[in-house]
Structure formats: C-alpha cells, structure tokens
Amino acid sequence: MQTCLWQFMAYLQVPLQHSNILWLFHRQMVQQHFNVPVIVDNDANAAALAEHYLGVARHAQDFVYVYAGFGIGGGLFLKGELYRGTHGYAGEIGHTIYQSELFGKPCQCGHRGCWETLANQSAILARVRARLEVGRSSVIPTLMTQQDAPLSLAIVVQAAEQEDAEAIEVLEETGSALGFGIANLISIFDPEMVVVGGPLVSAGKFLLPTIERKVAENATPTIPESAPIRLSAFGADASVIGATALVMDAILLNPTRVEGWSGNRSKELRR
Numbered sequence: 001m002q003t004c005l006w007q008f009m010a011y012l013q014v015p016l017q018h019s020n021i022l023w024l025f026h027r028q029m030v031q032q033h034f035n036v037p038v039i040v041d042n043d044a045n046a047a048a049l050a051e052h053y054l055g056v057a058r059h060a061q062d063f064v065y066v067y068a069g070f071g072i073g074g075g076l077f078l079k080g081e082l083y084r085g086t087h088g089y090a091g092e093i094g095h096t097i098y099q100s101e102l103f104g105k106p107c108q109c110g111h112r113g114c115w116e117t118l119a120n121q122s123a124i125l126a127r128v129r130a131r132l133e134v135g136r137s138s139v140i141p142t143l144m145t146q147q148d149a150p151l152s153l154a155i156v157v158q159a160a161e162q163e164d165a166e167a168i169e170v171l172e173e174t175g176s177a178l179g180f181g182i183a184n185l186i187s188i189f190d191p192e193m194v195v196v197g198g199p200l201v202s203a204g205k206f207l208l209p210t211i212e213r214k215v216a217e218n219a220t221p222t223i224p225e226s227a228p229i230r231l232s233a234f235g236a237d238a239s240v241i242g243a244t245a246l247v248m249d250a251i252l253l254n255p256t257r258v259e260g261w262s263g264n265r266s267k268e269l270r271r
C-alpha cells in the first residue's frame with residue numbers, strides 16, 4: 001500500500017519532503033477503515049523505541065540507534081525520549097555527507113556521497129561484485145550456484161562463516177565505513193551507547209570489531225569514555241517490534257489521551 005501511495009504522491013507532484021502529508025493520509029485511511037487509533041512513525045524511530053522498551057537499551061536515557069539495511073536510518077533517544085527535530089525529520093543520519101559530490105556515489109535522496117552509500121547492504125554487494133569481476137578467488141559464486149540464488153547479504157555472510165577472505169574483507173570495509181559514521185555520532189551526541197540494528201546485524205560478528213576499532217580511533221578524544229556499541233537482538237524485525245513500542249510509548253506518555261497521531265505531532269500529543 002505504501003508504494004502505491006508514494007506513486008500517487010509522485011503523480012500529484014507532491015515533494016518528497018512533504019511526506020508527512022503521506023503519513024497523515026495513510027493514517028487517516030487505516031483509521032477510518034478499522035475504526036481504531038492509528039500511530040504512524042518512521043522505521044528507525046520505531047526500532048529505537050523497541051530497544052528502549054524491550055531491547056539492549058532498556059536502561060539507557062541517551063542512545064543513538066543506527067538502522068543499517070538497504071539504507072541507514074537513525075533514532076535519536078535523548079534525555080529519555082525520541083528527539084524528532086523541528087519538522088519531525090531528525091535522525092536522517094544516512095544522508096549526512098561523507099564524500100564530495102565529485103567522488104561520492106549517487107544516493108536515493110538525490111545527493112552524492114551520503115554515508116549510507118558507503119555502508120549499506122547495496123554497498124556490500126557492490127564491493128563483492130567488484131572483487132568477483134576482477135577475478136578474485138571466492139567461495140561466493142559456488143554458494144550462489146549451489147543455492148540457485150542471486151548474490152545476497154546472506155550468501156556473503158555464509159562465505160565469511162567459511163573463512164572466505166574476500167567476504168571477510170568486504171565486511172571489514174563496510175564495518176570501517178560504519179565505524180567512521182558512528183564515531184561522528186558519538187562526537188556529536190556523547191551518548192551512553194550506540195545500538196546497531198537492521199539486516200546488517202546478521203553480519204554483526206564480522207562488522208563489530210572493525211566498527212569498534214574505528215570508533216576508538218576517530219571519536220573525539222575529549223569524551224573520556226567512548227560509548228559501547230551494542231548489536232540489536234531484533235535484527236530485521238526491529239521495526240515491526242517497534243510498532244508495538246510506539247503504542248506502549250503513546251500510552252505511557254499520556255494514558256488518558258491515546259488517539260491517532262503521526263510522529264510529527266508528538267509535541268501536540270505530549271501537551
């Protein structure tokens with residue numbers, strides 16, 4: 001349904017930055033159909049709340065959630081609640097610029113050189129393809145043939161599990177790119193912890209050592225103790241579990257007034 005709505009908005013030539021209109025439209029449709037309160041928020045915010053209520057950040061009041069999958073999203077949980085920014089779009093950490101427009105890869109947001117172009121699932125697969133195209137020896141083509149499956153993150157992780165040097169190096173390169181960005185987040189927010197969730201957690205044991213090393217090397221030295229990096233236990237299900245956490249959050253914030261709202265209206269809800 002969401003894809004159809006995006007296409008409809010594109011047909012109407014509604015700018016993507018006005019996607020809160022889509023949220024409100026989407027929420028209203030579901031609310032009218034089922035006649036129940038409906039809450040709409042973005043996946044990374046939902047996943048961050050899931051970590052706060054049910055996951056590895058249960059006792060943290062200040063943490064940054066990094067959702068790493070086909071893109072990179074962020075949930076900023078600061079002073080005990082989600083921080084949404086002036087217009088409700090805080091946490092778009094994947095679109096912070098890491099390379100100049102001359103050298104950076106194009107990003108889905110229309111810019112070049114965004115962090116997520118270096119450290120997302122597509123970047124992993126592109127690195128693998130580049131290595132295979134120049135004839136590097138790897139078990140990955142054999143796994144693809146055996147499973148009659150296209151190249152995927154799951155196959156890269158299987159290859160790494162079999163100590164395939166190319167797969168391990170690609171995941172280390174990606175861990176390095178993730179680590180640079182997370183070091184920046186720690187320098188900006190000085191959080192209690194950083195939680196990494198999303199599909200890339202399936203490669204967590206190969207990514208995490210490099211992430212931690214890059215954070216130790218690059219986070220500002222004035223912070224006396226760097227925030228620990230924790231992998232989410234929810235993996236790719238984080239946003240779905242987060243949907244439950246959104247309801248819990250709405251009830252706990254205002255038990256007497258749970259009504260349909262979008263993330264952009266959270267301030268109104270909390271009055």
Ligand SMILES: [Zn+2]
Pocket residue numbers: 094095096107108109110111114
């Ligand atoms: Zn971008």
